Amino acid sequence: MAKKLMKGNEALAEAAIRAGVKGYFGYPITPQSELLEYLSRELPQRGGAFLQAESEVAAINMVYGAAGAGERVMTSTSSPGFSLMQEGISYIACAELPCLLVNVMRGGPGLGTIQPSQGDYFQAVKGGGHGDYKLPVLAPNSVQEMAEFVYDGFDLADKYRNPVLILSDGALGQMMEAVEFPDYDIEAHKVDHSEWATRGRRKGHDHNVLTSLYIQPDKMEAINQHLQEKYQLIEAREVRFETIMTEDADFLLVAFGLSSRVAHKSVEMAREKGYKIGLLRPVTLFPFPSEILFQLAGQVRGMLVIEMNTGQMVEDVRLAVRGKVPVQFYGRQGGMIPQPDAILHEIEKYYTQRLAVEVD
Amino acid sequence: MAQLFPENLDDPYLYLAGDESHKCELIEEMNQVWRRPDSLIDTPMHYCPGCGHSVAHRLLMEVVEELDIVERTVGIAPVGCAVFAYNYLNVDMQEAAHGRAPAVATGIKRVLPDRILFTYQGDGDLAAIGTAETIHAVNRGEKMVIIFINNGIYGMTGGQMAPTTLEGAKTSTTIFGRDTSVHGHPLRIAEMIAPLPGAYYVTRQAVNTAKHVRKTKKALLNAFQYQIDGANGTCFVEIVSNCPSGWKMTPLESNELLEDEIFQFYKLGDLKLPGKE
Ligand SMILES: Cc1ncc(C[n+]2csc(CCOP(=O)(O)OP(=O)(O)O)c2C)c(N)n1
Ligand code: SF4
Numbered sequence: 128m129a130k131k132l133m134k135g136n137e138a139l140a141e142a143a144i145r146a147g148v149k150g151y152f153g154y155p156i157t158p159q160s161e162l163l164e165y166l167s168r169e170l171p172q173r174g175g176a177f178l179q180a181e182s183e184v185a186a187i188n189m190v191y192g193a194a195g196a197g198e199r200v201m202t203s204t205s206s207p208g209f210s211l212m213q214e215g216i217s218y219i220a221c222a223e224l225p226c227l228l229v230n231v232m233r234g235g236p237g238l239g240t241i242q243p244s245q246g247d248y249f250q251a252v253k254g255g256g257h258g259d260y261k262l263p264v265l266a267p268n269s270v271q272e273m274a275e276f277v278y279d280g281f282d283l284a285d286k287y288r289n290p291v292l293i294l295s296d297g298a299l300g301q302m303m304e305a306v307e308f309p310d311y312d313i314e315a316h317k318v319d320h321s322e323w324a325t326r327g328r329r330k331g332h333d334h335n336v337l338t339s340l341y342i343q344p345d346k347m348e349a350i351n352q353h354l355q356e357k358y359q360l361i362e363a364r365e366v367r368f369e370t371i372m373t374e375d376a377d378f379l380l381v382a383f384g385l386s387s388r389v390a391h392k393s394v395e396m397a398r399e400k401g402y403k404i405g406l407l408r409p410v411t412l413f414p415f416p417s418e419i420l421f422q423l424a425g426q427v428r429g430m431l432v433i434e435m436n437t438g439q440m441v442e443d444v445r446l447a448v449r450g451k452v453p454v455q456f457y458g459r460q461g462g463m464i465p466q467p468d469a470i471l472h473e474i475e476k477y478y479t480q481r482l483a484v485e486v487d
Numbered sequence: 488m489a490q491l492f493p494e495n496l497d498d499p500y501l502y503l504a505g506d507e508s509h510k511c512e513l514i515e516e517m518n519q520v521w522r523r524p525d526s527l528i529d530t531p532m533h534y535c536p537g538c539g540h541s542v543a544h545r546l547l548m549e550v551v552e553e554l555d556i557v558e559r560t561v562g563i564a565p566v567g568c569a570v571f572a573y574n575y576l577n578v579d580m581q582e583a584a585h586g587r588a589p590a591v592a593t594g595i596k597r598v599l600p601d602r603i604l605f606t607y608q609g610d611g612d613l614a615a616i617g618t619a620e621t622i623h624a625v626n627r628g629e630k631m632v633i634i635f636i637n638n639g640i641y642g643m644t645g646g647q648m649a650p651t652t653l654e655g656a657k658t659s660t661t662i663f664g665r666d667t668s669v670h671g672h673p674l675r676i677a678e679m680i681a682p683l684p685g686a687y688y689v690t691r692q693a694v695n696t697a698k699h700v701r702k703t704k705k706a707l708l709n710a711f712q713y714q715i716d717g718a719n720g721t722c723f724v725e726i727v728s729n730c731p732s733g734w735k736m737t738p739l740e741s742n743e744l745l746e747d748e749i750f751q752f753y754k755l756g757d758l759k760l761p762g763k764e
């Protein structure tokens with residue numbers, strides 16, 4: 128298939144249609160509105176239902192209903208809207224309904240800014256709503272991945288009966304890049320959910336009920352344990368990451384999404400100066416690539432985490448390396464994007480300093 | 488308050504399997520003129536004695552069976568005393584977050600347009616926290632039946648004021664009576680909804696007397712039949728009900744209060760009939 132120049136948001140929307148999405152429910156918010164607009168135009172003609180909801184609260188509950196009916200459904204929003212969805216996501220996670228969620232992050236807190244940010248990392252990977260639950264979180268760093276991760280996201284959702292989140296940002300959503308849509312056979316990927324889905328009582332069966340209410344504590348504890356077992360399975364099987372120039376690295380950058388693109392550039396600049404810098408880019412934020420980080424901690428002398436927030440993923444990196452090496456942080460906020468030379472400057476702060484200590 | 492731990496809640500079907508104690512030996516099958524609908528699961532309900540929820544449940548299943556739509560119907564349970572409605576209604580059901588039932592039903596209807604959808608909601612659920620979802624579902628003319636149990640109080644959480652609580656009524660959060668200058672006014676949400684073009688059929692009924700029960704059944708039959716016929720809009724059936732526990736009175740007193748005061752404010756009857764404005 129020929130490559131096409133598209134915005135990240137539009138590429139994601141187009142991929143959703145090609146992945147066989149049957150229902151989209153959303154509410155306008157910058158910088159993700161192109162996604163909603165694209166689907167409003169395309170989806171009804173291509174076999175799915177599109178509905179502009181009265182709020183993100185309604186949108187996520189429409190997703191709850193439609194996912195509970197066993198259909199492939201999704202919503203998308205940006206940070207303030209994602210906050211509004213948290214109650215619904217918690218219900219969906221407990222009722223174990225497969226669906227795809229997209230958060231095209233903007234700067235916060237509050238109304239914040241419409242510029243890109245990674246300030247919703249904690250909210251995305253630590254549950255976000257009430258209670259103990261987790262979502263697999265995929266973090267694209269290109270328009271191509273904005274599209275590709277949709278297929279993966281839907282399949283993961285079906286496989287684990289769990290909502291899956293694509294955590295992107297305003298820059299990736301708005302930027303135009305060439306994108307190529309992979310071949311995807313919708314029928315071959317279809318999962319039969321009729322055993323649990325509420326589609327009308329099946330002949331000869333009792334009714335299907337979807338709920339997140341288990342009022343007896345022992346029952347609710349059993350549900351919690353079941354969910355945790357599922358998340359552990361996801362952690363064992365679905366970790367995804369990318370390593371860049373880590374083979375001989377003695378210092379490691381860690382960054383996801385848009386930050387990882389900038390960090391990549393900084394790695395190249397550092398290499399030109401002869402510094403042996405590598406980059407680890409988590410692709411799944413949950414499950415987090417802790418294992419590879421722990422391994423690399425045995426090889427490098429330090430790590431620097433780059434984020435577009437005040438330091439969120441850095442906590443998970445520190446947990447992963449378990450004190451083996453110092454983990455530093457550099458971030459920009461409020462819609463500001465870290466610049467490659469500023470990152471290089473940070474690298475030099477720690478890298479050359481440590482070299483000097485070694486020479487002593 | 489609603490009994491949250493009835494002994495058999497673990498498995499409501501226990502009562503279905505093999506237990507024939509509810510069958511009357513004196514009446515031959517051919518002479519039987521009254522029986523419970525098969526889709527009403529045969530188990531003691533958690534509702535307080537005299538509570539209108541149980542009657543409404545029964546009518547609902549009678550209607551779904553009589554219209555032969557058991558296998559096409561999907562219901563949404565609210566957060567409120569009827570949160571366990573799915574323990575009694577043997578149709579496919581989803582339990583929604585507080586107030587969001589119309590959005591949940593919308594989601595299902597939009598991806599499965601040939602299914603018959605209903606929500607079952609209390610007044611806190613529908614007329615307070617879920618007001619936006621209610622109004623907008625009706626305004627879009629979502630093809631579903633909204634069953635609204637208005638008992639003028641938050642039953643499940645222990646009898647706090649609801650938006651529908653009458654002026655002067657004492658509740659656990661208005662211990663000196665509802666003062667409209669402080670607590671706002673009782674909300675007649677059916678009257679708000681009826682003028683919306685998306686509202687197809689809006690009616691207000693009750694289940695406190697045999698006569699009212701018959702009328703409510705007719706209203707539910709109409710509402711579901713309209714949806715089956717593809718009516719272009721939402722059917723809204725309000726049932727003005729009681730909450731003896733929350734109102735702190737006997738079931739009999741609560742029924743008297745309905746007749747003496749509550750129906751004066753919430754007038755029974757049709758607010759909108761198809762084809763008539
Ligand atoms: C988001 C949220 N807020 C509050 C509650 C607590 N809560 C449970 S039921 C209820 C009120 C229910 O009242 P109503 O809808 O009138 O139903 P009834 O019990 O009277 O039938 C409230 C406030 C909740 N479960 N979720
Ligand atoms: S609505 Fe009132 S009477 Fe009915 S079950 Fe709830 S608390 Fe009891």
Ligand SMILES: [Mg+2]
Nearest residue numbers: 609610640642
């Ligand atoms: Mg109530």
